[in-house]
Amino acid sequence: MFPTSPKKLEKYLTYLGAAPQKKWGQNFLLDTSYHVAIKSAAELSENDVVLEIGAGLGHLTQFLQPFVHKLYIVEIDPLMVKALQSSFVAAENLEIISEDILQKKRKLNPLVLQKIKDSIDGFDFKIIANLPYNISAPIIVNFLSTSLPISKMIFMVQKEIAERIIAEPKTEFYGPLTVQTQIYASVKILKYVPAEAFFPAPKVTSAIIEIVPHNKLLHTINNIELFKRLVQSTFCLRRKKIANSLKKGANLPEISKDNLDKIEEHFDLSRRPETFSVEEFIHMANIIDSLDK
Template sequence: MSDYQHRARKRFGQNFLHDAGVIDRILRAIRAKEGERMLEIGPGQGALTEGLLGSGAQLDVIELDRDLIPILQGQFGDNPRFKLNQGDALKFDFSQLQAEPHSLRVVGNLPYNISTPLIFHLLDNAELIRDMHFMLQKEVVERLAATPGGGDWGRLSIMVQYHCRVEHLFNVGPGAFNPPPKVESAIVRLVPHEVLPHPAKDHRLLERVVREAFNQRRKTLRNTLKALLPASAIEAAEVDGSLRPEQLDLAAFVRLADQLAMQPGNAD
């Protein structure tokens, strides 16, 4: 372990995990095994890295903060199963890992400011990924795992659940980190569906419908979607246009997107 103590940086949203009990609980939830392909995003000072390598897995890590590179290399660089990639995970090309389909296991204590765009970036590569375990702000995990009808149900819930099964595993208090964040955290498991339960004709149109619907979530679908879909198309999707968007499940949004795909200008 290096004598050099790295100070957490606000601009990278760094809060380093130090609670041994929480680290152990996360590692037990992941259950990494020998020979598996693991990717850790934002390893920080290596709190989880050590345990992941100890499993015998092949581990790539992506770290943005240049000051952490020598610390991580000093701790783990001698291990032939460890590979350090310095850079921004939001711009990382996951295909360069040359992982087999559905083999990559992704882990990360994600900075709150990049968690949502990073999850969407990973979902663009969902065919490579077996599962993902993330430490996130608790309210983000609640939105990921939400069900229709509540205030947490929205664009993030729908688009992530389109691609993945979501499990809110357990919560983590601020005291597990240094410095302690001002919010509660939680661990979530995302498992990409090998076969989508509700495949859309065009998932970009699904994103468009969901974004428009929740832009004004207090309005009815008839009002919020009127620029995209006439009332007759909403009816043809077997959706009640007088409902608000949070009252619809994923399957209903896919039916609306498929109606949009048949509108002039969108049809193939």
């Protein structure tokens, strides 16, 4: 039912009148050992409501559906939707949502969010996906910033995305995605996945990551929107002194010379943005928020 070799997959896709769509980032994971690894990492139970994003033909779905209370699938490709409907016709706990998970590429689809909100009372909510590389970051950040009580997310992402999320200050991959993820959650890389595990094979290595929301730092941020603008604005000039970003940040409130001096009482503004920890960004945002406007 679920072809596990490139030749069999191509034959099945031809039968469906389908082909891997680059615009939707379709790379089918054929090595079932990684499906099993994802399922195991999710620690599924009958008390779980799970959202699977981009199920494709259902290669991963078959390892999730029997073990959960409810499984929602979001799939944008209508041909994949038809295949899923046929493969899981007898699965009473599965609902397929034929939609794009993102609205205007930067916001989560409100229809999907509403369905989840209506069904998770009393259950653990988990999100599992082999994410298209081009939309991994907005999906992760947007779900973390919702009010949904997510207990765990297990994602397959591009290795570079994974390394950006777990990065430490003063490293190559440390940036806005790092900071905006780590204020919400703990993240770890569980396993790397070679390109040959997919068809068509991507040009990069992938990684399975575990994201566990905790929101431990959120209560320390006085103005979350200002905090996010500070992070984005300063990293736009990541190789410059952070003082330059504070003076020229297009999305930041204008900071006078006197207020800049007040900030400098707490920080060495000759440092580059990439040297500031998550906690330091929070502290700086709170100072800016308290300044005389």
